[in-house]
Amino acid sequence: MTDRRPRPVRVSGVRLSFPSRGGDRLPVLDGIDLDVPGGGIVALIGPNGSGKSTLLRVIAGLLGAEAGVVSLGDVPIVGPDPAIGLVFQEPRLLPWRSAAANITYPLELAGWSPERRSRRLAELTDLVALDPGVVSNRPAELSGGTSQRVALARALALQPEVLLLDEPFSALDALSRERFDLELLRLWERAGTTILLVTHSIAEAIFVADRVVVLSARPGHVVADIVVELPRPRSLADLDAAIVSATAARIRAHLGDPGAAGSLELAS
Amino acid sequence: MSRATVLSVAGGLIVFIVAWQAIVSLGDFPPYILPAPAAVGARFVTAWTDGTIAPHLAATLVEVVLGFAVGAGLALVAGYSLARSVLVERLLSPYLVAAQATPILAVAPLIALWFGPGLLGKVVICALIVLFPVAIYTMVGIRAVDARLLELGRSLRASRRQVLTTLEIPAALPSIFGGMRVGVTLAVVGAIVGEWAGADKGLGVLINLARGSLFDIPLLFATLLTISLLGIVLYLIVVVIERRLVGAR
Numbered sequence A: 001m002t003d004r005r006p007r008p009v010r011v012s013g014v015r016l017s018f019p020s021r022g023g024d025r026l027p028v029l030d031g032i033d034l035d036v037p038g039g040g041i042v043a044l045i046g047p048n049g050s051g052k053s054t055l056l057r058v059i060a061g062l063l064g065a066e067a068g069v070v071s072l073g074d075v076p077i078v079g080p081d082p083a084i085g086l087v088f089q090e091p092r093l094l095p096w097r098s099a100a101a102n103i104t105y106p107l108e109l110a111g112w113s114p115e116r117r118s119r120r121l122a123e124l125t126d127l128v129a130l131d132p133g134v135v136s137n138r139p140a141e142l143s144g145g146t147s148q149r150v151a152l153a154r155a156l157a158l159q160p161e162v163l164l165l166d167e168p169f170s171a172l173d174a175l176s177r178e179r180f181d182l183e184l185l186r187l188w189e190r191a192g193t194t195i196l197l198v199t200h201s202i203a204e205a206i207f208v209a210d211r212v213v214v215l216s217a218r219p220g221h222v223v224a225d226i227v228v229e230l231p232r233p234r235s236l237a238d239l240d241a242a243i244v245s246a247t248a249a250r251i252r253a254h255l256g257d258p259g260a261a262g263s264l265e266l267a268s
Numbered sequence B: 001m002s003r004a005t006v007l008s009v010a011g012g013l014i015v016f017i018v019a020w021q022a023i024v025s026l027g028d029f030p031p032y033i034l035p036a037p038a039a040v041g042a043r044f045v046t047a048w049t050d051g052t053i054a055p056h057l058a059a060t061l062v063e064v065v066l067g068f069a070v071g072a073g074l075a076l077v078a079g080y081s082l083a084r085s086v087l088v089e090r091l092l093s094p095y096l097v098a099a100q101a102t103p104i105l106a107v108a109p110l111i112a113l114w115f116g117p118g119l120l121g122k123v124v125i126c127a128l129i130v131l132f133p134v135a136i137y138t139m140v141g142i143r144a145v146d147a148r149l150l151e152l153g154r155s156l157r158a159s160r161r162q163v164l165t166t167l168e169i170p171a172a173l174p175s176i177f178g179g180m181r182v183g184v185t186l187a188v189v190g191a192i193v194g195e196w197a198g199a200d201k202g203l204g205v206l207i208n209l210a211r212g213s214l215f216d217i218p219l220l221f222a223t224l225l226t227i228s229l230l231g232i233v234l235y236l237i238v239v240v241i242e243r244r245l246v247g248a249r
Helices: A052-059 A099-103 A105-109 A114-127 A144-156 A174-191 A202-208 A236-240 A242-255 A260-267 B003-027 B037-049 B054-084 B086-101 B104-115 B119-143 B147-155 B160-196 B203-211 B217-246
Strands: A009-019 A025-036 A041-045 A067-072 A084-087 A162-166 A194-198 A211-215 A222-227
Touching: A009 A052, A025 A041, A025 A052, A025 A067, A025 A222, A041 A052, A041 A202, A052 A162, A052 A194, A084 A144, A099 A105, A099 A114, A099 A144, A105 A114, A105 B160, A114 A144, A114 A174, A144 A174, A174 A202, A174 A236, A194 A202, A202 A211, A202 A236, A202 A242, A211 A242, A222 A242, A236 A242, B003 B037, B037 B217, B054 B086, B054 B119, B054 B160, B054 B203, B054 B217, B086 B119, B104 B119, B104 B160, B119 B160, B147 B160, B160 B203, B160 B217, B203 B217
Parallel strands: A041 A194, A041 A211, A084 A162, A162 A194
Antiparallel strands: A009 A025, A009 A067, A211 A222
């Protein structure tokens, strides 16, 4: 991340459709409006097929919107941008490279010298708390959690202002996932990066984010933008707080969970 | 190489030699039809020590190495183009398949006529026979590159050249080397066929001499053994390079 304050991400009226097998267009995003303040964390939640990952790809500049604008500060995003880092659902490590070479891959593409890459590697392994003993290992020798740590370090290599996380911890077990969420917050506190997190986990969304944006079923549009009133810094014990249950119930209600009304009443 | 591998290879060789000897003994074949393994072994040693085989092997080796290098080089370009361009695939595929379907034995005299009995003709024949498997394996390997890795490359703003050198080629290497393994053994076949079509030196020529004017059948077998060993050594060289470049994944 650069020294100046990170710029906000603005998504305004974004529409996108994909061609269907029948030749028609299948609408995926239907007029999405979303603001992620610079240095903030917003979680994006919604049912399967609501276009969460697609929206992330539009923001990352990997997909072009048919209508609407995505901008970083005042600059429209028209393609992949070094100011935006993306962590995919699966680590996507290059199996023929060591963990270290995977982490420094973006730096290599950007033309950094080996000495500079080596210095940055040390910073990144420290930032994501990666065991230095595994950096020479190939991805096949890494655990799922370590692989995702490597992927996170790779996304942070070029010091992006914005980090887009597409269900990065979904393949981990519940305990590891909680630990990673906590580490993500620590990393955010140190790096100050703007984070947009796509998740299926309501608890994760509440624990990590300042706001939780709920998308409808396809075609996705924003149905709720819920502020998480949980003070920072947060710890795992905060997940037991009443405000978490209340917020979860509100999110479930917008996700169309029939049991959410009762939960909402209980939480209130 | 592990002890178990060495033992299994040695065991297989012993079984082969014993079976060969048994066929010779039980069938009572004369040496000019099927010489005994001991006779072939003895002729193999004398042909090497008296310098009969070495110059022919050197000639064949040069043809194989040059032909393989040219054929595999062209095949890499062709295979990549086939994988990434529908137009190239439509234009090139019929000719590639036709070239593969036509027996090289039938084409070799024509190539010898066009390019003469020298080295060039043999290199062309070797290159032709190597082209198809390496091109097809390269095409399959490039097409099989994980689209998610290509998306990763795009997200990191990799240039076209960077995608090729840091993603596509490394990802396709196991498949490309699969084609090279096939290609390098076929290159030996190409060289022998090329020599049969017209040459004054090479293992193919030595086979013709051994079964013709010399009528030295043990030498014919010793030459066949040399050709087999050449193919095995070249194959193993490709495997070693593959292991170094592909490594553990």
